[in-house]
Amino acid sequence: xxxxxxxxxxxxxxxxxxxxxxxxxxxxxxxxxxxxxxxxxxxxxxxxxxxxxxxxxxxxxxxxxxxxxxxxxxxxxxxxxxxxxxxxxxxxxxxxxxxxxxxxxxxxxxxxxxxxxxxxxxxxxxxxxxxxxxxxxxxxxxxxxx
Amino acid sequence: xxxxxxxxxxxxxxxxxxxxxxxxxxxxxxxxxxxxxxxxxxxxxxxxxxxxxxxxxxxxxxxxxxxxxxxxxxxxxxxxxxxxxxxxxxxxxxxxxxxxxxxxxxxxxxxxxxxxxxxxxxxxxxxxxxxxxxxxxxxxxxxxxx
DNA sequence: CAGCCAAATGATACATAGTCTCATTTTCAG
DNA sequence: CTGAAAATGAGACTATGTATCATTTGGCTG
Numbered sequence: 001x002x003x004x005x006x007x008x009x010x011x012x013x014x015x016x017x018x019x020x021x022x023x024x025x026x027x028x029x030x031x032x033x034x035x036x037x038x039x040x041x042x043x044x045x046x047x048x049x050x051x052x053x054x055x056x057x058x059x060x061x062x063x064x065x066x067x068x069x070x071x072x073x074x075x076x077x078x079x080x081x082x083x084x085x086x087x088x089x090x091x092x093x094x095x096x097x098x099x100x101x102x103x104x105x106x107x108x109x110x111x112x113x114x115x116x117x118x119x120x121x122x123x124x125x126x127x128x129x130x131x132x133x134x135x136x137x138x139x140x141x142x143x144x145x146x
Numbered sequence: 147x148x149x150x151x152x153x154x155x156x157x158x159x160x161x162x163x164x165x166x167x168x169x170x171x172x173x174x175x176x177x178x179x180x181x182x183x184x185x186x187x188x189x190x191x192x193x194x195x196x197x198x199x200x201x202x203x204x205x206x207x208x209x210x211x212x213x214x215x216x217x218x219x220x221x222x223x224x225x226x227x228x229x230x231x232x233x234x235x236x237x238x239x240x241x242x243x244x245x246x247x248x249x250x251x252x253x254x255x256x257x258x259x260x261x262x263x264x265x266x267x268x269x270x271x272x273x274x275x276x277x278x279x280x281x282x283x284x285x286x287x288x289x290x291x292x
Numbered sequence: 293c294a295g296c297c298a299a300a301t302g303a304t305a306c307a308t309a310g311t312c313t314c315a316t317t318t319t320c321a322g
Numbered sequence: 323c324t325g326a327a328a329a330t331g332a333g334a335c336t337a338t339g340t341a342t343c344a345t346t347t348g349g350c351t352g
Contacts, residue, residue, distance in 0.1 A: 021299055021348055043338070057302040062339065078278060083229030084338085097272050106272065112265050116258045120281060124254055126243050129283040132224060135263065136278075140271040167319050167328060189309070203331035208310065230309085 006034040006088040011073050018071055028053055029064045038103050039077055039085035077105070080136050099139035101146075106139060152180040152234040157219050164217060174199055175210045184249050185223055185231035223251070226282050245285035247292075252285060 011030045016022050032048050033040060046061040065086060068074035075089040077096055087105050094107040117128050138146070157176045162168055178194050179186060188208055195202040211232060214220035221235045223242055233242070233251055240253040263274050284292065
């Protein structure tokens with residue numbers, strides 16, 4: 001379902017270019033986030049990280065997430081229940097669909113959202129500088145298996 | 147800016163009709179939520195509640211919010227930073243704009259959002275059962291004062 | 293390649309947000 | 323008015339996230 005792939009190498013390059021040091025912890029965490037088909041919470045990422053590097057500290061994971069978010073590589077999403085899960089940012093602006101059955105995230109074309117925002121700005125007079133849209137429901141696969 | 151008003155009496159009636167008991171704590175909290183122009187967090191509501199009823203318990207506020215949410219009177223929104231603020235639900239479906247300067251919430255017509263969702267369903271094949279959209283930026287008033 | 297310094301890390305204390313429990317109080321039907 | 327059920331308040335507890343600081347690490351310098 002994800003369709004789009006992220007290359008961990010690119011993330012490490014981006015870190016390096018931004019003046020940050022490239023460490024083994026970071027390689028590990030980047031690997032985890034970029035490979036996951038599901039939005040991960042910080043705690044989930046920490047758990048997975050300790051499978052291969054048991055001494056990984058909790059704070060490191062949070063710091064890393066913050067860093068990746070600032071670099072625009074990771075994007076915070078607001079799940080149906082929880083509020084802090086993360087998915088890799090795609091080069092194109094996209095909006096997210098989350099399947100309530102299998103939990104997977106699917107990226108959708110955001111052009112319609114851009115149009116909607118434009119429309120709302122015109123109608124209300126407010127200036128919109130940021131937006132959060134997430135759609136929830138049953139994905140194509142889960143509809144068939146139901 | 148809010149434009150729409152909520153009548154506390156209606157909320158109490160709704161509680162009563164649903165078989166819940168009507169208490170003074172609830173009256174107080176309903177008053178607080180229905181009067182506020184700003185989305186309130188549970189902690190904020192608790193703080194305000196204790197101004198007039200110092201002994202109000204924290205758990206009571208959380209329980210009350212849960213109840214009002216289940217009755218569809220209160221709606222959880224995801225602020226720009228925080229993730230759990232609440233606004234009164236309006237009879238019509240509406241989407242929210244939050245001003246990043248003054249913090250106020252404005253309700254916008256949600257028809258365009260319905261159309262967008264329909265469009266996304268058709269394009270992706272997923273079935274959308276719920277959505278969260280919030281717009282952030284500068285409201286009309288704050289743009290003028292800038 | 294050895295040494296140095298700043299960045300990154302891990303451990304842990306702390307902070308914040310929210311839940312659970314239970315004894316006491318309140319509501320309201322009879 | 324009275325009793326049962328619901329609601330409440332106090333505080334212990336959990337989960338999630340942040341701050342501090344001594345130690346380790348990466349990678350540049352000579």
